Amino acid sequence: MSMPMTEPDALVRFGYEQAPAELLLQQPDVLAVIGFGASAALPSDPRVLRVGLEPVQASALEVWRGVAPVHSGRDGDLRWSSDGEHLFFAIEADEAAHGGIVAAAQYAYHTLTAFVSGGSTPHLLRLWNYLDAINLGDGDEERYRRFCDGRAQGMRAAAGTRYPAATAIGRQDGVRVLQVYGLAARNAGAAIENPRQVSAWRYPRQYGPTAPTFARGMRTSAAQLLISGTAAVVGHASRHEDDLDAQIEETLANLDSLLRQAAVPDAQLGAGSLLKAYVRDAADAAVLEAALRRRVPRLGGLLLLAGDICRRELLVEIDGSHHAAS
Template sequence: MVQGCENARTALRRAPQVSYRHADPEAVLAEPGTLAVFGFGAGALGSDDPRWLGVDLEGIDAPVPVEIWQVDGAVVHGREGDVQWSAGDGWLFAAITLDERTHGGPRDTAHEAYGQLCRLLASRRERHVQRIWNYLGDINQGEGDTERYKRFCDGRATGMGAFFADGFPAATAIGHHASAPRLQVYLLASDEAGSRVENPRQVSAWRYPRQYGRTPPSFARAMMLPAGDALAISGTAAVVGHASAHEDDLLAQLGETLTNLETLLQSAGMAAGFDTQSPLKAYVRQPTDAPLVRDFLQQRLPGVPVLLLHGDICRQELMVEIDGWRYA
């Protein structure tokens, strides 16, 4: 009987509600059920609360809203080593920010970051990771296997070890332009497993051929959260099969990206299209391209909240990437 009650409670648990809002972070942190609050860029107001994370990516539109995650229920929070965390209603937010100057470059820093995160997760009942974000500086610097993104992938794989042996979560990896060489990794986990979603138009990232590095990227294209009420969408760009498409053509890349997003919705069994409750992020390599990106998305996704951020995509030829959420 106890097990049946627990299953019923889990089935009714809502996905965290993600929104963008122009608000004072301390006021949002004081609201019931606030799991995490994110500010963007050097001008973001800060807080010592472990639920607050200042992200090194700069917003393109000013003023930049904060991103808010809220759950049904009380939230507790703390720190363990370099990891900041909060938990409530079966959900866990965890984040780590490390300086590469202390940890020895992108590979060793990623190894340390993922090692600490996985040790925390192993001690928690909310150990089922749904979604991860990775932000590192100069992501495209270097050639061949020495490119910083590829070295990050090497370190991520060794740091996570066998923790994701049953399958990878959804994820994003974007390059920031902050002056400090920091790696920021944060995640959303649950006490119940989600369902991984792949895109039939694309080769699964962990199966990429050797040309993309010694260690293929470790992520699913999307994750359906445990109750089936929200899809967490990985960083999505103009990739068909495993190859980048439409080099030097921003509008064509945007169109291909939206086709990939719609295909993900179809693969997840969701209705087509995004709405006003579907917050997205668009990472734009060149800030001068932002007006064109904004106009394109406003025309193709009217009313959808889109946060434009200045960020480098993990492949040099890609000009834009989109991730976000789609609620059922």
């Protein structure tokens, strides 16, 4: 049975903009302003978040625009803004204050799911997770696996098996603060899985005691797809270890497959696609950008960030949004 979705004219619009954050926040439809890296000039406002990932090139601000005038506020550690149809929310959990990454993730997800489910925009569509040293630790003690444990504990009651699209990337700044932000809406989206990949929540035990809880994508309307973090994984296995070019091509093949599966108009990357690309080694960014510009010459927007991928052998990950070009 299909889930109800927002109408095409009631969508959050995502973009990369160079205007000062203070000027953007004066515009009534601005739902969120997200800056990247330590040098981003950002005011204190519930709609503003500084993400602890450094841009590899001159960075723009990521701007979310709603469909009506926005109001905003804070609820304890959680900041939020809403246009009545959509909700931006963000929470930062200091690991030391909570006793480690498991408890920090459990706290963040329990807090955000309780807040979201209790309001008029109860449907989680998209989540981003950024944590330091994501690959530190061996076996089940790896920090990413421990984060997955805490995330599942925190969101179990609210999510069931209907998971939002999501990204999890490692900060490289040594700051042990878990950052989680996301988008919820009055109407549910439709989760999309990639036929080239095993659904993340069905990963076998070799990847940890708790499988990652996210969908490969979320269609918010007939014309818009929110794309989860995507890498060179086929089935459930990583491909092309230590081969950057091959990993880029496999990642793009996965993105192409996901867009076809979502059955959105213009089901290929292009002018309606806004991408964030994460590279483990900042020196690889030029190769990745050249490949993307070659494959998608009319790409709508690209932001390159230095960040660790959730599997040690993976060198690159890409997420974003796609909307049928007007």
